[in-house]
């Protein structure tokens with residue numbers, strides 16, 4: 001079975017801030033890491049490979065430097081990585097990204113399962129997974145917290161909901177997006193890191209991918225971001241004073257008037 | 259300081275540092291408090307191939323040596339020395355096999371040690387045989403195709419947790435120092451059991467336990483080297499592992515120094531951070547200089563040992579001696595810089611101070627290291643004087 005994991009390089013969310021004047025994410029001096037949610041997708045794919053055999057390919061779209069997240073994926077245990085990179089791909093929204101990734105998966109041909117993290121930590125849209133399924137006409141389920149069964153034609157998964165979980169069956173080929181509850185991602189091993197160091201990451205550009213130029217990058221992106229901002233923090237605390245029973249009465253008052 | 263690590267060594271150091279920071283530090287205080295053996299972390303170290311760094315490639319390892327192991331031990335020790343010693347003790351238990359084992363013995367035991375699937379331990383010390391190893395009383399008597407072991411080893415690191423024990427026992431009392439031999443004993447062998455688990459001052463995540471042999475029969479092929487080589491095997495093993503204790507000490511000291519610097523910048527007294535007081539600055543400067551000197555010595559000695567040089571006992575003793583004394587001094591000073599907060603378990607430095615003490619004691623006390631160094635000096639002078 002051929003499993004594809006889509007991974008994204010993002011600015012480390014623990015360091016990320018927004019420039020108050022421009023409204024843009026400050027990227028300078030911020031480390032770039034694998035989207036944390038994608039680590040769960042990678043781990044799940046590697047576990048499936050370990051139990052059922054097959055191969056795992058990680059795909060990322062991004063600038064040449066995004067090669068690093070594919071190397072990290074290889075260090076964890078995936079077999080190979082492919083980078084989709086082209087000036088034309090720059091500025092893509094989720095629609096253009098899904099299309100471009102889908103073209104790469106079409107080119108691979110034999111993919112049975114695509115696993116994505118539930119969302120990217122920078123854009124937070126959670127749209128690319130379902131977008132891929134739509135482009136490829138694959139079945140899909142988001143927010144998967146467990147893969148119960150998998151064979152060459154179908155899979156049964158548990159989907160996390162607000163109140164519990166649903167059990168759903170999907171015919172393959174399929175796309176699933178996974179949540180943190182699904183596993184604990186492993187650290188890379190030294191052997192994996194050494195393999196990653198030597199690994200060649202093929203670069204697929206618009207020529208290789210045979211894409212419609214109107215559907216990639218900025219051209220293919222109808223989404224317009226009007227404004228981004230960091231919400232001002234309101235942290236005004238109020239100290240209630242008095243005897244414990246007076247304080248309790250005051251608190252009750254406040255709560256009632258909310 | 260740049261120690262000109264190879265790409266591979268740099269990778270080993272970075273991975274060990276990452277595991278220390280992400281996985282070990284968050285649980286170090288709890289492991290210490292609960293005196294709980296860190297099995298989960300041992301599994302992480304195994305999956306990350308860190309047990310493979312000192313094992314030759316033909317036995318499932320990555321082909322490094324004492325230096326690579328020292329890099330790992332140092333990084334792990336920055337976060338928790340109890341975890342680091344549990345890792346390092348597998349090296350201590352495995353060097354007798356690597357150094358003196360037959361092809362069959364190495365092929366049989368080393369791959370599982372390299373993968374972290376099985377831990378090793380080294381059992382020499384007894385109640386009446388600490389510094390004076392020649393007074394061990396555990397016996398191994400030949401009986402047909404077997405040896406029969408009787409006696410009790412104490413304070414064995416990884417005792418009860420390890421699967422593979424290298425044990426020094428007396429095979430011929432009449433031969434004195436040439437009357438001891440080394441054996442491999444596997445957990446699960448009838449007659450092998452584990453006694454009291456010690457409650458300790460420091461390295462409390464590690465297991466320190468009695469290993470008891472009662473008519474414990476092992477096949478003859480579990481003898482390491484030849485009969486009578488027991489103490490030579492032990493000494494040659496320590497030559498390989500004492501730089502590792504030095505690395506453990508450097509890691510503890512570095513951890514304490516990092517905490518002290520950070521705290522000194524934040525703690526405000528008399529309207530200024532305490533780092534602005536020269537009294538504190540000079541302490542930090544001395545600590546940093548000592549740590550760097552210890553690291554430089556440990557790395558040089560580890561590389562010397564890996565070079566295959568002969569007669570490295572003096573150097574190995576120096577690395578262990580100097581680094582452990584530095585660790586003790588630096589951790590005491592770190593507690594001093596943190597003041598009352600340093601004395602509290604909420605801050606990590608009191609644990610580091612407790613952990614540092616053992617590095618002056620085990621694998622030969624620092625008095626014994628000084629004896630080794632001095633005797634070697636005197637012997638050398640005598641040789642030259644002829």
Ligand SMILES: Cc1cc2nc3c(=O)[nH]c(=O)nc-3n(C[C@H](O)[C@H](O)[C@H](O)COP(=O)(O)OP(=O)(O)OC[C@H]3O[C@@H](n4cnc5c(N)ncnc54)[C@H](O)[C@@H]3O)c2cc1C
Pocket residue numbers: 347380381382383387388389390412413414415416458466616619620621622623624625626629
């Ligand atoms: C936590 C822990 C883990 C250990 N792990 C292991 C293990 O895995 N395997 C193992 O085999 N052993 C292990 N040991 C044993 C350790 O190696 C011994 O404790 C150590 O060698 C010292 O022996 P001792 O404690 O009996 O001290 P003693 O030998 O009784 O020494 C007491 C004091 O006398 C001094 N002294 C003794 N002889 C001399 C001398 N000739 N000249 C000057 N001073 C001297 C010592 O330096 C020390 O200060 C461990 C010990 C501890 C505490």
